[in-house]
Amino acid sequence: MPTYTSDNKNKVSGTFTFRQGVHPPESKELTERRPIKEIRLESGKTVVIPMSQHLGAPCKPLVEARQEVKAGDVLGSSDAFVSAPVHSPVNGVVKEVSAQPHPSGRKVLSVVITTGQEQPPQQPWQELPDTFDSKNYEPEAIIKAIRDAGIVGMGGAAFPTAVKLVPNPQKPVETVILNGCECEPFLTSDYRLMVEAPEAIVAGLQLALRAAGARNGIIAIENNKPEAISSILPVIKNIDTIRLAICQTKYPQGGERQLIKALLKRNVPTSGLPLDVKVVVINVGTASAITWASLEGRPVTERIVTVTGRGIKEPGNFRVPVGMLLSDLLDICGGLTDDAEKIILGGPMMGVTADNLDIPILKGTSGITVLTTHEVSRIKETACIRCSRCVDHCPVGLVPTRIAHAVKARDLDMAQEYDMMACIECGCCTYICPAQIPLVQYIRSGKTMLRTAKGGVKRK
Numbered sequence: 511m512p513t514y515t516s517d518n519k520n521k522v523s524g525t526f527t528f529r530q531g532v533h534p535p536e537s538k539e540l541t542e543r544r545p546i547k548e549i550r551l552e553s554g555k556t557v558v559i560p561m562s563q564h565l566g567a568p569c570k571p572l573v574e575a576r577q578e579v580k581a582g583d584v585l586g587s588s589d590a591f592v593s594a595p596v597h598s599p600v601n602g603v604v605k606e607v608s609a610q611p612h613p614s615g616r617k618v619l620s621v622v623i624t625t626g627q628e629q630p631p632q633q634p635w636q637e638l639p640d641t642f643d644s645k646n647y648e649p650e651a652i653i654k655a656i657r658d659a660g661i662v663g664m665g666g667a668a669f670p671t672a673v674k675l676v677p678n679p680q681k682p683v684e685t686v687i688l689n690g691c692e693c694e695p696f697l698t699s700d701y702r703l704m705v706e707a708p709e710a711i712v713a714g715l716q717l718a719l720r721a722a723g724a725r726n727g728i729i730a731i732e733n734n735k736p737e738a739i740s741s742i743l744p745v746i747k748n749i750d751t752i753r754l755a756i757c758q759t760k761y762p763q764g765g766e767r768q769l770i771k772a773l774l775k776r777n778v779p780t781s782g783l784p785l786d787v788k789v790v791v792i793n794v795g796t797a798s799a800i801t802w803a804s805l806e807g808r809p810v811t812e813r814i815v816t817v818t819g820r821g822i823k824e825p826g827n828f829r830v831p832v833g834m835l836l837s838d839l840l841d842i843c844g845g846l847t848d849d850a851e852k853i854i855l856g857g858p859m860m861g862v863t864a865d866n867l868d869i870p871i872l873k874g875t876s877g878i879t880v881l882t883t884h885e886v887s888r889i890k891e892t893a894c895i896r897c898s899r900c901v902d903h904c905p906v907g908l909v910p911t912r913i914a915h916a917v918k919a920r921d922l923d924m925a926q927e928y929d930m931m932a933c934i935e936c937g938c939c940t941y942i943c944p945a946q947i948p949l950v951q952y953i954r955s956g957k958t959m960l961r962t963a964k965g966g967v968k969r970k
């Protein structure tokens with residue numbers, strides 16, 4: 511842990527946290543010391559770019575079969591305000607434009623590309639030019655660069671970042687929080703990015719502050735990441751508008767609402783957004799993407815992904831082209847172990863099970879976790895013993911057992927009375943339940959039923 515010296519004493523404050531939550535085993539030791547490795551795709555590989563990999567309107571394809579594309583070309587876009595264009599990560603030829611398997615479990619219209627022989631050189635991602643000064647970038651230009659680059663929340667939410675940052679006179683932004691908590695067990699992609707590319711991340715926060723017209727920047731990091739703290743501190747030393755907040759290691763510390771409550775003691779309304787309390791939260795990967803979009807007009811065609819778990823032979827952190835197939839990424843990691851049982855997109859608390867290896871890595875894919883037979887619980891769901899542990903640990907203050915009961919009975923009115931839509935799907939209730947009731951799965955399916963009944967209400 512860095513010491514409080516005269517240089518950094520005003521730069522660091524802590525230790526922040528929120529009420530409730532859980533302490534699952536961190537399991538980050540598998541990859542936290544593994545530096546980010548570049549992945550290059552060979553000629554003849556398949557890359558799948560879905561037209562929908564963000565919240566909001568899907569893109570319309572702008573290319574057709576047999577067309578040649580270059581890395582960075584726009585493959586699809588939309589005129590809708592809440593959307594984000596998609597770009598080619600490689601030089602190659604469009605094989606087809608068709609519905610393809612998607613991490614959501616559905617088939618989604620996608621551009622399928624076969625990689626060509628000649629690929630562009632890797633672009634820098636760590637060090638900034640010495641001349642960088644965020645004041646040289648006008649807010650409108652930063653927003654346009656973010657929009658054109660197709661930047662979305664890279665912590666998993668995939669909400670278009672330009673929409674978050676575009677100034678709204680009715681809802682001015684006071685504070686931009688850079689979320690470096692990475693509280694999900696196993697995952698270390700944000701951690702490695704903070705350790706290996708602190709300048710690019712801090713520059714992204716400075717640019718986001720300028721774009722939003724905000725005065726305060728806070729970088730939030732959990733206290734189980736001392737190397738990330740040591741890496742960021744010297745970079746912010748002379749930046750008046752940015753400070754570091756050290757948070758307690760607790761799940762879900764990195765949830766937007768929990769983070770805002772912990773740092774600023776503000777409550778985001780149930781159906782509202784952080785903007786309602788004058789705050790915007792961005793992920794560290796998003797910040798890095800903002801930097802390269804603003805400095806070089808670079809679109810989001812790659813991201814850092816952790817491939818981890820005891821069911822993968824060679825876990826690690828990788829810089830991966832968006833659109834690379836999960837099967838190819840697992841091969842690069844040596845493949846699955848004999849006792850691999852479950853592949854999760856994301857971490858074990860909030861991730862979803864992958865039922866198909868021919869799905870692509872998306873802009874919002876922060877990790878792949880492979881659990882073994884031994885780790886996957888085989889104990890069957892039993893009756894609720896009314897212990898109230900799910901209630902005691904819910905960070906939103908819900909009564910998960912009642913919501914799940916209402917969903918099982920298909921009583922959506924009752925589920926709404928218990929504030930089902932306020933659930934952030936963190937999974938604390940499922941994790942803590944001694945009766946092995948998959949509470950969060952019931953709640954998720956209840957939300958889906960409700961959206962379907964209402965004709966497709968957008969997810970917050």
Ligand code: SF4
Binds near residue numbers: 909910934935937949
């Ligand atoms: S009810 Fe929702 S918010 Fe509460 S613990 Fe369960 S998943 Fe998390």
Ligand code: SF4
Binds near residue numbers: 893894901943945946
């Ligand atoms: S934790 Fe499980 S057993 Fe305990 S009250 Fe909640 S649902 Fe029932």
